[in-house]
Structures are given as structure tokens and as C-alpha cells.
Amino acid sequence: MAMTARQRARISRGVQYGLLVVIVVALVFIADWNTLISRALNPSVMAQQFPQIITVALKNTLIYTALGFVAGMSGGILLALMRLSSVAPYRWIATLYIELFRGVPAVLVFLALGFGVPLAFQVRFNNLVTVMLALGLVSAAYIAESLRAGLQAVPKGQYEAARSLGMSHARAMVTIIIPQALRIVLPPLTNEVILLAKDSSLVYLLGMTVAQYELTKFGREAISGTGAGLTPLVLAGVCYLIITVPLGLLARYFETRADARSARK
């Protein structure tokens, strides 16, 4: 019997939903719930994590993320302007930087800053500075590319109108172009903050005092305690989600708002 395309699509979707339910039910039955709960979702272990997981670990993750973002944003703006500069060597340097730091894992940057630089230059930064630099160096490359795309998306006429009103290049960029570019890059920038929040876990490589623990380090230390199981890591994961899910929603909100704006045009 002949089916319309729509009927066929509906049946195919029904089959897929059915399969999904079967898989979930199977997993629920196969899993050893008693062990799982006692090892990974143990309420008494959870209780021990508070309040430090919030007052120390979550707080530090937020601080490291914010520091990284401030550094990355500063570096990113500079690099984006260099990429768009009429001075060729600026463009080369910026391109080289961006390719380098986008291509190297963040772990290596942390190790280089934490151990390589102190060896090479006989300096020892405090951890906060190292975190800020490492996260900033990595995210600056991504942020620069987002900003460059955003700056180029602002119509040329905006710059010409600003210059025609007597604004200098710098004034036109700061007052007219960058604010418009920022609206365009809000979604990718928000996503960058999510990545930073996760990358901040790499501070564990640096060796920290207890007061400097962030979520991942805090969780790792806790599971090495006697009989804690995996519960601390699950809790740390939930804390990351508390940070990242709202940011994800925010990014989506910015996107729809940008779409609405361009649709109105």
C-alpha cells in the first residue's frame, strides 16, 4: 500500500522512539542500583562535601573562569584588531598566535606555564596568575577568531558613517563598530565561557593549597578519602552543570535574539 512521505516519516519516528525506550529500560534493569547509589550517589558522602564544595570549589572554579575570561577577552580584542590591521606584520603575528594556541591542547599550555616558564626564566608566578595566563592564552585565540568574524559582520557603511562624522579610526571602532560586533559574538563568547569553566579544571596540574581547590581537584581529593566512592565526582559534575547549563541557555537566547533582529531588517 502506498504511503505518503509524511506517513512514512511518522512511522520511522515511532520506531526510533520505541527503540530508545527499550534501551533505557534495559539499562535501568541491567544496572546494579544498590551498588551504584552507595558508590556514586551516596547521600551521607554528599553531606560531607558541603559546604566546602560550594564555598571553596565552586567559588574557585568561578574565579578561575572569570580571570581566564578577562585575560582571554583582553588578548582576544588585541589579536582580532591585529588580524584586521593594515600593518602586515601585526596580521602575521596574530595569525601565528591563533594557529598555535588553537592547535595545542590546553594541558600543554598549563604545563608550559607551570613548569617550563619558571625553569626558563627563573620566575615563579603564584597560581592565580598562572591560571589566568594559561586560560587567557588559550581562550584569546578562540575569542579573537569570534571577534574578527563579528567585526567583519558589521557592515562597512557603519564605519564609513562614523568616519564621515569626524570620528577617528579608534573612536569609530570603540563607539560604533565594537558594540555592534559584541552583539554578534555574544553567543560564541558565551560558549567560550563554558569551555573556560571546564578547562579551569586543568589547574590541578599546578599543585595547589586546599583553599585553591576547584571542583575537579576538590572531587579527586575527596574520592581518595576512605570509602567515599565516586559520589564526590558526581557532585562536582552537577556543580559544573550548574554553571554551564544556564550559560548554554543564555547563548541560545542571544542567538534567537540575534536571529529576530536580522529577520526584522
Place this chain on the structure above:
Amino acid sequence: MKKSTATATAAHPASVTIDGLHKSYGSLDVLKGISLDVQPGEVVCLIGPSGSGKSTLLRCVNLLETPQRGRIQIGDVEVTDPDVDIDAVRRRVGMVFQQFNLFPNMSVLKNLTVAQRKVLGRSESAARQTALHNLERVGLADKADSAPAQLSGGQQQRVAIARALSMDPELMLFDEPTSALDPETVGDVLSIMRDLAKEGMTMLVVTHEMAFARDVADRVVFMDGGVVVEEGLARDVIGAPQHQRTQTFLSRVLNPTQVHTPES
């Protein structure tokens, strides 16, 4: 508009002298030795087929493009002098674009005050007062708090004119200001330009509105292929063009539906 005429008159309309101007992009010669004088308070319309270099000429005057050769003088300032303060030149010259180029993220009022504040260093209240005065001139005083996107094309172009006027320019450049507009809004923009001309502003206008050129322009310049082919009083150039190319162009623009036989 009538009541504000006295204060609205351009304070010191500037003259423009263009002499032997050459501009090329790579191997493409766009302006091939343009010379043109505009007296203070004079309205000159530039007409000519698309690609003839009209926009480029206008953009050279406020240095959005840098000519390779030739001189441009506005008032007593030679703007083609390599040491000239470009920003200072542009402060005296208002530019109105075909695509309006209003700042979409700012209210209408902010569009008019931002350069007054940042470039001229006027106080917030002085800038606001000038802005509201110029919005009134273009008949949009009630739109001060609107966003540009909420306005029709014609209204946006009137805001763009008010924005340029808020800098108290000595010269206004218009690059096809009505070409992107719905036909029913063209008249409002042209009537504001007409008022401005009456008030004594020096104006250099690229336009395809021949009725406007005939009625408002003191002189009309016909350009083709990067040279001035013909120039003279508006009624002469439009009413009785001397050159074949001018005649062909005008008959196309004035009778767009008519079938034209190709001429030499």
C-alpha cells in the same frame, strides 16, 4: 520648518574646488582628471550612468577614498595635502549615504548626539538640544526615542540628514539619497534637501531625480567614464543637453519605458 529657518541656515557654507582629480583602483581608472568648482551656498547635482565615478568623486571629497593625483580644496583647506587632519576635514563635511547607515543599536536621538559628544566635545544637553532642533527640521521630532529599525526608509534617511546637520557642516554630500527608498517616501527626503538648499548650504548631490536637479540645482554636472562630459546651468544641461552622451543618458532616465535605438 518655517519658524526655524533663521537659525538653521548654514553658518559658513564652504566652497569646493576640485582640480585634475585622478583615482584608480589597481589598473581601473575611475576618475580621469575631474575639475569642478562649487561656490559657497551653491547646489551642484552630479548625474551620469552607473559606474561613471560619481560616488568615487564624492567619497574623495571627504577622503573616504584617497585620490592618486589632483587637488581638492574645501574653503581654504586643501584636503589632499598629505599632512591634513582628515578627521578635522570630515567634521566640516556632512555625508548622506544611499543606505542611510544609521547606527542600528542606538536610538534616533543617540544617532544624532554621539558624534557631537565624542567628536565635537559638546555637553549632553547641548548635543541633545542640537539633535532635537535638527529632528524638527526634518519633521521627525516625535521619533527621538525610536530605534532606526522602527522607521520607514524615508524616515531613516531624514534622520541620517539630521545626523549630518547636527555637526553643523559647511558642506553636504549626498550619494543617491533617494535611490534605496520606496517611491512614496522619496518626496519627503527631497523636500528636506530643497529646504536645505534654500537655507544656503553648499551641496554636492549625486542623484537620478531629474526633476529635483532641474528645480533645485544651480548647476548640473554630467559625468561619464570618469570625466565631466558636460556641465552648466541645470535648465541647460537637462533641458538642452549639448553632448550626444548626455542626450542619450537623459532620454533613458526621463523616459525609462521607451524603447531606445542604440546610438553611436
